[in-house]
Amino acid sequence: MSKRKLSRQQAWRIEKIQEERSKRAARRDNDAQEALTGGELGPEQDGLVVAHYGTQVAVESAPGKSQRCHLRANLEGLVTGDRVVWCEGDPMGVVVAQRERHSVLSRPDPYGKLKPVAANIDQILLVIAPFPEPHANLIDRYLVAAEVVGIEPVILLNKMDLLTADPARQTTLNNLLAIYPTLGYRVLRTSIMDSGLEELLSALRSRTSVFVGQSGVGKSSLVNVLLPEADIRVGALSENTQKGTHTTTTAQLWHLTCGGTLIDSPGIREFGLWHMSKEQVEQGFREFRALLGTCKFRDCHHEHEPGCAILDAAESGVVSATRLDSYRRIVASLEDA
Numbered sequence: 001m002s003k004r005k006l007s008r009q010q011a012w013r014i015e016k017i018q019e020e021r022s023k024r025a026a027r028r029d030n031d032a033q034e035a036l037t038g039g040e041l042g043p044e045q046d047g048l049v050v051a052h053y054g055t056q057v058a059v060e061s062a063p064g065k066s067q068r069c070h071l072r073a074n075l076e077g078l079v080t081g082d083r084v085v086w087c088e089g090d091p092m093g094v095v096v097a098q099r100e101r102h103s104v105l106s107r108p109d110p111y112g113k114l115k116p117v118a119a120n121i122d123q124i125l126l127v128i129a130p131f132p133e134p135h136a137n138l139i140d141r142y143l144v145a146a147e148v149v150g151i152e153p154v155i156l157l158n159k160m161d162l163l164t165a166d167p168a169r170q171t172t173l174n175n176l177l178a179i180y181p182t183l184g185y186r187v188l189r190t191s192i193m194d195s196g197l198e199e200l201l202s203a204l205r206s207r208t209s210v211f212v213g214q215s216g217v218g219k220s221s222l223v224n225v226l227l228p229e230a231d232i233r234v235g236a237l238s239e240n241t242q243k244g245t246h247t248t249t250t251a252q253l254w255h256l257t258c259g260g261t262l263i264d265s266p267g268i269r270e271f272g273l274w275h276m277s278k279e280q281v282e283q284g285f286r287e288f289r290a291l292l293g294t295c296k297f298r299d300c301h302h303e304h305e306p307g308c309a310i311l312d313a314a315e316s317g318v319v320s321a322t323r324l325d326s327y328r329r330i331v332a333s334l335e336d337a
């Protein structure tokens with residue numbers, strides 16, 4: 001999503017939304033304040049945000065034991081996975097403080113503003129599928145985003161069952177994915193019809209992971225097979241476009257019986273990286289790192305400059321042509337923004 005010029009109507013709509021937001025925030029402070037001063041709250045305790053509902057969150061003190069909470073002022077940025085200090089209440093608790101995060105995954109909202117999605121994550125599982133078709137350089141965009149925030153990404157090709165009757169598509173996807181293991185990225189393959197689920201479970205064990213990717217690739221369906229009691233709503237693809245229909249609307253956290261924690265997140269069409277600098281994007285391409293700073297020109301764009309280390313590496317096959325192409329497209333999208 002690039003930051004386009006807004007039409008007057010769009011600007012008016014955004015202004016209305018913001019007005020509505022500040023009204024809601026005022027109401028929320030009021031509710032939280034009333035609960036805090038009403039004296040019917042329990043003692044402060046540690047908790048984990050397991051879901052986010054508009055202006056409220058669900059906070060868990062122990063797995064399976066959670067309560068909806070108001071937020072004290074200045075805690076609007078809380079997301080699923082955040083560790084907090086909170087007080088139980090009747091009927092609702094109150095979150096009084098946010099603990100420091102060790103990581104946060106953010107992404108652009110429809111207005112081009114960067115929004116946190118989930119916190120304290122160890123691993124990002126980028127889910128793709130034969131349908132909806134992964135569009136050009138979608139994978140690299142997610143990988144760059146993961147590298148820049150320093151969270152290990154894993155690529156997960158789901159709906160493998162759709163490939164058994166479609167060898168041509170299978171070959172295309174295998175070709176698309178072939179480069180990633182050579183760069184040190186793990187690639188898993190699954191189907192909710194029971195393939196690859198053991199390997200997926202072992203990748204999720206003892207850490208906090210988040211499922212990200214386009215709408216309709218099967219993120220919530222995978223949670224449902226790993227944890228049948230989750231029973232999350234899933235949505236069929238649109239018949240015309242074979243695209244997802246944005247079924248999941250908020251990130252939600254689940255504890256797996258294997259000891260891992262898994263956050264399901266809403267799918268998005270496009271992962272914009274406009275908020276990044278060219279230097280961050282360069283760093284986001286793992287195989288470029290050792291070469292950066294060794295081009296003849298300090299401000300090299302790696303396009304056609306003489307003595308360019310990246311172009312040399314592409315020529316000798318050390319850097320793949322498709323990754324270099326991805327890099328260029330991403331940088332071009334930064335300049336458009």
Ligand SMILES: Nc1nc2c(ncn2[C@@H]2O[C@H](COP(=O)(O)OP(=O)(O)OP(=O)(O)O)[C@@H](O)[C@H]2O)c(=O)[nH]1
Binds near residue numbers: 191247
């Ligand atoms: N054939 C097949 N279909 C699958 C598989 N996994 C999911 N689906 C179907 O794909 C559709 C979308 O699944 P969801 O789980 O809602 O997808 P999602 O990624 O959570 O989508 P959003 O919540 O919109 O981001 C549903 O019709 C699922 O039944 C699979 O492994 N094989």
Ligand SMILES: [Mg+2]
Binds near residue numbers: 219221233248266
């Ligand atoms: Mg979903």
Ligand SMILES: [Zn+2]
Binds near residue numbers: 302303307310
């Ligand atoms: Zn260069």
